[in-house]
Amino acid sequence: MKALLVRLGLAALARPLLGGLGAVLVFHRLGPRDPGLFFEANQRNIIPAALFEQLLDTLAADGVAVVSLDEALDRLAQPRPGRFCCLTFDDGYRDNHDILLPILQARRVPATIYVAPGLVDGTAPLWWYALDQAIAREPVLRLPLPQETDLPAGDAPAKARAFATAAGVMLGAPPAVRAGMMTALAGRYGADPAALAARHMMDWAMVRRLADCPFVEIGAHTLSHPPLATLDEAAAAAEMAGSRERLEHETGRAVRHLAFPYGVPGTTGEREWRLADTLGFRTAVTTAPGNLFARHAGQRHAWPRHGVAPFDSPAALRLKLAGVSNPLRAARADR
Numbered sequence: 001m002k003a004l005l006v007r008l009g010l011a012a013l014a015r016p017l018l019g020g021l022g023a024v025l026v027f028h029r030l031g032p033r034d035p036g037l038f039f040e041a042n043q044r045n046i047i048p049a050a051l052f053e054q055l056l057d058t059l060a061a062d063g064v065a066v067v068s069l070d071e072a073l074d075r076l077a078q079p080r081p082g083r084f085c086c087l088t089f090d091d092g093y094r095d096n097h098d099i100l101l102p103i104l105q106a107r108r109v110p111a112t113i114y115v116a117p118g119l120v121d122g123t124a125p126l127w128w129y130a131l132d133q134a135i136a137r138e139p140v141l142r143l144p145l146p147q148e149t150d151l152p153a154g155d156a157p158a159k160a161r162a163f164a165t166a167a168g169v170m171l172g173a174p175p176a177v178r179a180g181m182m183t184a185l186a187g188r189y190g191a192d193p194a195a196l197a198a199r200h201m202m203d204w205a206m207v208r209r210l211a212d213c214p215f216v217e218i219g220a221h222t223l224s225h226p227p228l229a230t231l232d233e234a235a236a237a238a239e240m241a242g243s244r245e246r247l248e249h250e251t252g253r254a255v256r257h258l259a260f261p262y263g264v265p266g267t268t269g270e271r272e273w274r275l276a277d278t279l280g281f282r283t284a285v286t287t288a289p290g291n292l293f294a295r296h297a298g299q300r301h302a303w304p305r306h307g308v309a310p311f312d313s314p315a316a317l318r319l320k321l322a323g324v325s326n327p328l329r330a331a332r333a334d335r
Contacts, residue, residue, distance in 0.1 A: 012322070014319075014322040014323055014324050015321070015322040018322060018324065019291055019321060019322045019323045020291035020323065021075065021076060021081050021083075021084070021291075021292055021293060021294060022072055022075065022076075022085055022086070022291065022292045023085050023086070023291045023292060023306055023320065024072070024085070024086040024088055024285060024292065024303055024304070024305040024306070025085060025086065025087055025088065025306050025308055026088050026089075026090060026259075026287060026305040026307050026308070027047055027052070027087070027088070027090075027308055028045035028047075028090050028091055028093060029045055029046045029089075029093045030046070030047055030048070030049045030052055030096070030100050031046055031048070033046060034046060036133075037129070037132050038132050038133075038135070038159070039132050039135075039159075041128075041163065041167075042128055042132055044310065046310065047309070047310055049099050049103065051310065052100075053107075054314060055308070055314065055317050056109065058314040058317055058318070059317075062318065062321075063082075063083060064083045064084060064085050064321065065083065065084045065085070066109040066110060067084045067085070067110065068086065068112070068217060069088075069219075069282070069283050070256075070282065071084070072086050072283075072292065073283060073300060076292060076293075076294055076296055076297035077294075077297050083321075085321065086110075086111075086112065087109065087110070087111040087112070088111065088113075088114065088219075088259065088305065089111060089113045090114050090221060090259055091115070091116060091119055091201070091221065092113065092114075092115035092119055092120050092201055092221070093202065094199075094200060094202050094206065096113050096202060096206075096210065097207075097210055100113075101209070101210060101216070104215045104216060105215065108215060109215060110216070110217070111215065111216060111217075112216075112217045112218075112257055113216060114218075114219040114221035114257075114258070114259035115202075115218055115219070115220075115221055115243075115247060116221040116222055116224065116243065117223055117242075117243060117246040117250075118223050118224035118225060119197060119224075119225055120197065120201050120202060120203065120204060120207065121197065122193050122194035122195075122196070122197030122198065122201075123193070123224070124223070124224035124225050125182045125185075125191070125193040126193065126196040126197065126201075128167065128170075129196050129200065130185045130186075130189075130193070130196060131163055131166050131167065131170075133189070134190075134191060135153050135159050135163050135166075136159065138153055138189065139152075139153055139154045140153060140154070141153055141162060141189070142184070142188065143166060143169075143181055143184050143185070144180040144181060144184055145165070145166070145169050145177075146173070146176075146177045146180060151165060151166065166181065169181060171262060171266065171267060172230065172267075174230055175226065175230060175231065178226075207247075207250060208250065208251055211251035211253045217256075217257065218251055218253060219256075219258060219259055220240060220244045220255050220257070220258045220281070221243060221258070221259050221261060222239040222242075222243045222260075222261055223238075223239050223242045223243045223246065224239065225261045226239060226261060227261060227262055227266070227267035228240075228260060228261065228268060228272050229266060229267050229268060229269060230267075233271065236271070236272065236275060237278075237279065240258060240276060240279055241279050243258075244279075244281075256282040256283075257281060257282055257283050257284070257285075258279075258281040258285070258301075259285045260276075260285070262287065263285065263286040263287035263288065263305070264286070264288065265288070268286055272284075273299075274301075277301045281301065282300070283300045283301065283303055284301040284302065284303065285303045285304075285305050286302060286305065287304075287305055287307060288305075289304060289305070289307065290304030290306075290323075291304070291306075291323050306321075
């Protein structure tokens with residue numbers, strides 16, 4: 001249907017009204033599906049490398065320049081900036097080094113990779129993978145939500161409900177409750193944050209090689225990847241500033257851009273945008289879908305980003321860049 005809508009001219013018709021000046025795309029991982037992950041919510045963050053290259057071909061064919069975040073900010077102040085797009089990757093996964101880096105070097109296109117140092121160190125939990133492993137193999141999980149609760153997980157629908165319930169707690173609960181969840185996952189179900197980090201995340205040598213590439217900018221993604229809205233203001237600011245300090249120490253490069261963990265309403269809002277501004281980040285990005293308009297030059301700590309999924313075809317990308325977030329419903333753009 002998306003391809004049909006593009007052939008019928010919907011993207012071309014919508015772009016002048018809804019497409020804005022440019023857009024930021026958000027990815028996480030490149031590569032094949034991970035056979036060790038049970039839940040589609042986790043598989044959706046893995047984009048086949050061939051699809052990623054196909055999307056780059058689509059941008060080139062459509063005359064959309066792939067630019068850095070700094071250039072995007074500069075273009076927003078220009079009367080005729082030309083169509084542009086930024087590529088961003090969140091968290092710091094190992095395939096960003098193994099698969100993404102050679103593509104960027106070969107194609108000479110820029111990207112920003114937002115790294116959470118705690119995920120690299122294994123001191124902050126990849127809880128979405130820990131939950132995945134535990135729920136996939138257990139018929140029932142007993143977790144503190146914060147009260148001890150049995151989550152049935154005997155079949156696929158029950159496992160999906162258990163995952164959604166536990167993930168909701170991890171996104172919205174206070175830090176002590178989240179810590180209790182991880183303690184339970186580790187003690188009862190064998191979740192090992194260090195082992196998960198070693199399997200999925202870059203090490204610091206990889207991060208440094210990325211930082212040394214002229215087409216890569218390393219951005220801050222907080223120290224431990226918490227939902228910032230669940231922290232008090234001082235703790236949230238420390239997460240942002242501490243991430244920058246650690247990354248600058250490890251790479252020897254200035255860190256000027258920030259991505260909020262999760263980046264959705266409920267985890268990120270006006271307080272977080274203000275803190276990012278106060279801390280001196282040049283831009284900060286959310287995961288609220290949308291395009292960039294001239295007004296975002298003055299709202300540079302709340303930039304939207306379009307997520308890209310494994311099923312997103314070139315037609316889906318064209319609809320996103322045209323400002324059509326759903327093929328059957330045009331997203332309103334505040335110009």
